[in-house]
Amino acid sequence: SNIVETKFNFIANSAPTQLQFNPITNTNLKSTDTINVSGWVNDTNGAVDIARIDFRIKRSDGTFIDISDPSKVTPATWDNRWGSFTSNVSFTSLSLTTGTHSIWAIAYDK
Secondary structure (H helix, E strand, O other), rough: OOOOOOOOOOOOOOOOOEEEEOOOOOOOOOOOOOOEEEEEEEEOOOOOHHEEEEEEEEEEOOOOEEEEEEEHHHHHHHOOEEEEEEEEOOOOOOOOOOOOEEEEEEEEEE
């Protein structure tokens, strides 16, 4: 026969999961402050498959500010599905008003 068939399994690339922050020790901040945001993220395809972690500030009025400095992920030595990230977030140019705000993170696959 001149026809050959070979079967294969196709596995979809799953998105990163279990994104978590390390605690921010000082939560009473001023417009001149910079904080270090760090944490861990899991990707079943391996941490090297994570393109970046983007950060956003959710203002007390519900609107978002994108932070332009994405964080790279460093794979963990103890399990390659986990990766750590760290980024410094400066409040100097964010024009935040008095109130309770939060920081969000989004992990993106390659």
